[in-house]
Amino acid sequence: MLSLKFIQENPDWVVERLAVKEFDAREIVDQVLELYRKRNETQNKVDLRKAEMNKLSKEIGMLFKSGKTDEANTAKARTAELKESIKEMDQEFDRIDEELMELQVQLPNIPSELVPAGKTAEDNLVVDEGGVKPELGENAKPHWELAEQYDLINFELGVKITGAGFPVYKGWGARLQRALINFFLDQARENGFTEVQPPYVVNEASGFGTGQLPDKEGQMYHATADNLYLIPTAEVPVTNIFRDVIVDAKELPIKYTAYSACFRREAGSYGKDVRGLNRLHQFDKVEIVQVAHPDKSYEVLDGMVSYVKSLVEKLELPFRIVRLCGGDMSFTSALTYDFEVWSAAQERWLEVSSVSNFESFQANRLKLRFREEGQKKPQVAHTLNGSALALPRIVAALLENNQTAEGIRVPKVLVPYMGTEIIN
RNA sequence: GGAGAGAUGGCAGAGUGGUCGAAUGCGGCGGUCUUGAAAACCGUUGUACCGCGAGGUACCGGGGGUUCGAAUCCCUCUCUCUCCGCCA
Missing domain, CATH: 3.30.930.10 (Bira Bifunctional Protein; Domain 2)
Incomplete structure (x- = not known):
């Protein structure tokens, strides 16, 4: 399969070359570009939240260790919302990623420059x-x-x-x-x-x-x-x-x-x-x-x-x-x-x-x-x-x-x- | 087919709820020493993704769950190994 990076960097060339294989890739390539962008955007966002969550969890751990139970419980309350949004975004990411893979495997390999045009x-x-x-x-x-x-x-x-x-x-x-x-x-x-x-x-x-x-x-x-x-x-x-x-x-x-x-x-x-x-x-x-x-x-x-x-x-x-x-x-x-x-x-x-x-x-x-x-x-x-x-x-x-x-x-x-x- | 055990970094093997991407050993790489090598000693050593960068995220067989927090607890699937049976 073609790598996403490669498709992203050479979308028009991919379409042009796949035409040699009698394959119209325009639509799939466009979708890949769009979804790839969305995927990265989502990962970026969710990673930030996960970083925040990890930080909070560590802090809570420290608080419990030093016996500050009340403060720990207060901090815990703040995690609920974060947790929920992380879950949602993770699901969104997985959905996009899966869709991307489905598109990706539909694209044939790029024919070399030596390949003659022709149908049969x-x-x-x-x-x-x-x-x-x-x-x-x-x-x-x-x-x-x-x-x-x-x-x-x-x-x-x-x-x-x-x-x-x-x-x-x-x-x-x-x-x-x-x-x-x-x-x-x-x-x-x-x-x-x-x-x-x-x-x-x-x-x-x-x-x-x-x-x-x-x-x-x-x-x-x-x-x-x-x-x-x-x-x-x-x-x-x-x-x-x-x-x-x-x-x-x-x-x-x-x-x-x-x-x-x-x-x-x-x-x-x-x-x-x-x-x-x-x-x-x-x-x-x-x-x-x-x-x-x-x-x-x-x-x-x-x-x-x-x-x-x-x-x-x-x-x-x-x-x-x-x-x-x-x-x-x-x-x-x-x-x-x-x-x-x-x-x-x-x-x-x-x-x-x-x-x-x-x-x-x-x-x-x-x-x-x-x-x-x-x-x-x-x-x-x-x-x-x-x-x-x-x-x-x-x-x-x-x-x-x-x-x-x-x-x-x-x-x-x-x-x-x-x-x-x-x-x- | 029956019974049991297990799956952790290149390999071996610890870790049974909290600064654990993970001890230790071996291997690999770099260095010191040496005429050279070995030995010894010191250092280093996974992959992928996001981000211009600083940095961040994920991965301890796969998936799901509990929890503020999971390599560690629970469920489930897959695979591997051992013994018994059968058998080329």
């Missing part, structure tokens, strides 16, 4: 591409047919056990999942990321910290009996490691990676988007998360983009990198690069990674700060994360792009993990 995915900017699209010819099969042919994934079984979007991986299919996870984690470690295994279920505070709550609870599975949420991405538990934390500046950047299953309700999705592995309710992903110095976070973002690029290149997948336009970006992001790989039989691009700089948006919610050497006051840090990578669509592309008459060719980097050069 059509307006995203392709900034890089690589690899060669394979020529498959007439008999090319989509991955769901290949998965069935080689008995890699059983979608119907998942329906029976749970429901649509929860496939069962089997044999080489299951082995491929494990191979990819291990490959991604090994790569991350070699690039300086510390591996963590987080919980897959989080509480409300964590959901708030990374921005899923309060508004996007519809995307998460909710275990109501315990009021816990299944994670939609490892970003949530991993980033929340740093909730209410002040780190030393010299520890930055902090680089974490985690494998996790991810759970998404995906209410309202339909059609070709959900066919096969294209969109699932449960999927596997290796995530990378960084906590960075504000001066360095865009360098860090570039580093993450080149790291993810190295992964898709090693997997020999044709890819492109797009910079999301304002209208296609998430609520919390300041700048996002999506990675898409070419799915040769479906003949479409599939998003396999999303790498974002959240600047201080999450850190404000998390109260994640750092302290510069020798400085007293902590500053808000920047957070970033990215998929490295999400498995299902990688699997879809690998199956389709590498299909041959003899079977599915395994990319070289995965051969040691798979123990075979071909799946058949």
Whole structure:
């Protein structure tokens, strides 16, 4: 979330920049300005009265101690009115503060200057591409047919056990999942990321910290009996490691990676988007998360983009990198690069990674700060994360792009993990 | 699931109604000493908000209450730990 101070100091700029995200912030910003002013005014007044009250109480204490009971009782009588007005003003303050918070969480993050204008995915900017699209010819099969042919994934079984979007991986299919996870984690470690295994279920505070709550609870599975949420991405538990934390500046950047299953309700999705592995309710992903110095976070973002690029290149997948336009970006992001790989039989691009700089948006919610050497006051840090990578669509592309008459060719980097050069 | 205990500053741990934002120890930082280091000694060491400033306010798990005054008493919620049971 944007800090109140920031909004107060740059109200017009906030409105102007949020327009890039197709968000009309005028009304909310105006209300924030008004309420913030009222809040401070109220605090000022109530603090003065509290100071008076504290002083009186101390005096009464002294009087009782020195046995001047009559004088003490006289003084006591004077506190009643003060007490009443403090109570009223406190309530007023709390009311305003709550209202402010409600407004504050409605404002999306400010898009970076690099974000192109635009409403939909059509307006995203392709900034890089690589690899060669394979020529498959007439008999090319989509991955769901290949998965069935080689008995890699059983979608119907998942329906029976749970429901649509929860496939069962089997044999080489299951082995491929494990191979990819291990490959991604090994790569991350070699690039300086510390591996963590987080919980897959989080509480409300964590959901708030990374921005899923309060508004996007519809995307998460909710275990109501315990009021816990299944994670939609490892970003949530991993980033929340740093909730209410002040780190030393010299520890930055902090680089974490985690494998996790991810759970998404995906209410309202339909059609070709959900066919096969294209969109699932449960999927596997290796995530990378960084906590960075504000001066360095865009360098860090570039580093993450080149790291993810190295992964898709090693997997020999044709890819492109797009910079999301304002209208296609998430609520919390300041700048996002999506990675898409070419799915040769479906003949479409599939998003396999999303790498974002959240600047201080999450850190404000998390109260994640750092302290510069020798400085007293902590500053808000920047957070970033990215998929490295999400498995299902990688699997879809690998199956389709590498299909041959003899079977599915395994990319070289995965051969040691798979123990075979071909799946058949 | 049953029974009990507890939640205090970076950590450990006192404080059971009044100058308590909080003893003490450890850790951290600065200094003295030393060729350097250790030890010893001295000092310092939470966060947020309001205020131009002086300064003020809040915070001892969360919320509510009693009281002139609450870390301390009462209610309530949450969480943690221990033992028993069950169990990967």
